[in-house]
Amino acid sequence: MNEKASVSKELNAKHTKTLEGLLKLPENRECADCRNKAPRWASVNLGIFICMQCSGIHRSLGVHISKVRSTTLDTWLPEQVAFMEYMGNEKANSYWEATMPPNYDRDAMENLIRAKYEEKRWVLNKSTEPTPEPGEVDSNSKSVRVANEISKKTRRLSLEEEILTKQSERVVARPTAKSRGGSLDINPNITTLPSKSPPERTECCASPNNTKCTTDLNSLLYIHDAKNDYPPPNPSCWATFD
Numbered sequence: 001m002n003e004k005a006s007v008s009k010e011l012n013a014k015h016t017k018t019l020e021g022l023l024k025l026p027e028n029r030e031c032a033d034c035r036n037k038a039p040r041w042a043s044v045n046l047g048i049f050i051c052m053q054c055s056g057i058h059r060s061l062g063v064h065i066s067k068v069r070s071t072t073l074d075t076w077l078p079e080q081v082a083f084m085e086y087m088g089n090e091k092a093n094s095y096w097e098a099t100m101p102p103n104y105d106r107d108a109m110e111n112l113i114r115a116k117y118e119e120k121r122w123v124l125n126k127s128t129e130p131t132p133e134p135g136e137v138d139s140n141s142k143s144v145r146v147a148n149e150i151s152k153k154t155r156r157l158s159l160e161e162e163i164l165t166k167q168s169e170r171v172v173a174r175p176t177a178k179s180r181g182g183s184l185d186i187n188p189n190i191t192t193l194p195s196k197s198p199p200e201r202t203e204c205c206a207s208p209n210n211t212k213c214t215t216d217l218n219s220l221l222y223i224h225d226a227k228n229d230y231p232p233p234n235p236s237c238w239a240t241f242d
Contacts, residue, residue, distance in 0.1 A: 003077055004075045004077065007075050007076070007077065007078075011078070012075055012076070015075075015076040015078075015081050016071070016072065016076075018081055018085070019042075019071045019072075019076070019081065019084065020071070022049070022084060022085065022088065023038075023039070023040075023049060023071065025088065027088055027089050027090035028049045028088055028089050028090075030089070031049070031050045031051040031054055032048035032049060032050055032054075032089040032092060032093060033048075033050055033051075033054045033057075033106075033109060033112065033113055033116070034050075034051060034053065034054055034106055034109050035106065036051045036053070036054075038051075039051045040052065040070065040071050040072060041054075041055035041068060041069070041070055041071065042068070042069055042070075042071055042084060043058055043066040043067060043068055043069075044067050044068075044069050044076075044080045044083065044084070045066065045067045045083075046066055046087075046092060046117070047083050047084055047086065047087025047088065047091070047092050048087070048088075048089050048092045048093075049071070049084075049088075049089055050068075053109065054109060054113065055068045057109060057110050057113045057114075058113065058117075060110075061113070061114070061117060061118060065117055065118060066117060083132070086132045087130065091130055092130070094130075095123060095124075095127065095129060095130050096116050096117065096120070096122060096123060097116065097122050098122055098123060098124045098127070099122045099123075099124060100116075100122040
């Protein structure tokens with residue numbers, strides 16, 4: 001993702017204002033290499049302000065040695081501005097020109113710059129390049145604090161974020177299924193009805209040899225016949241035996 005795309009116009013304007021303030025400092029009013037007045041370019045990884053002529057030579061060194069940016073035309077990241085605040089020309093030259101003779105000839109600028117940054121000719125033995133301590137830039141840098149104060153709403157979306165945002169807007173929420181009244185399959189509040197158990201067999205009918213059960217059945221049949229009041233049979237219908 002392009003990190004410059006995350007820098008809003010408001011944040012970029014604050015960066016430009018911060019760089020203008022750094023260029024007004026006495027140690028940054030001259031080019032770090034040729035000493036010309038009013039530099040408007042910078043090497044963001046070396047932390048120095050340089051003039052336009054020297055910036056062309058720095059570009060020829062390659063980005064692995066010097067990364068050149070314009071203080072007015074390019075977009076700066078918060079950590080780059082913070083490093084410029086930490087370093088500056090005076091602190092950088094105390095490392096790169098530590099053993100340089102005071103009256104060294106600065107006419108052949110390309111040779112000087114290559115000897116200074118490629119060969120490290122005037123660097124003290126066993127000295128390390130000045131870099132901020134872990135967390136030093138983040139805690140003391142005004143630019144980093146300003147970047148954190150910028151609202152996310154004003155931040156310009158990157159290409160990937162813009163594509164994801166458009167795709168998410170096209171997604172239509174699936175409609176929820178409407179519940180049908182009285183339907184047991186989708187109504188969670190309906191509990192299953194208890195199954196009817198078969199009628200229990202009475203004690204009298206549990207055993208086929210129970211005489212009590214037989215007596216009761218005969219009584220019921222007698223009562224039923226009495227209620228219907230059947231007429232007595234005709235004696236002529238009775239069978240006779242000679």
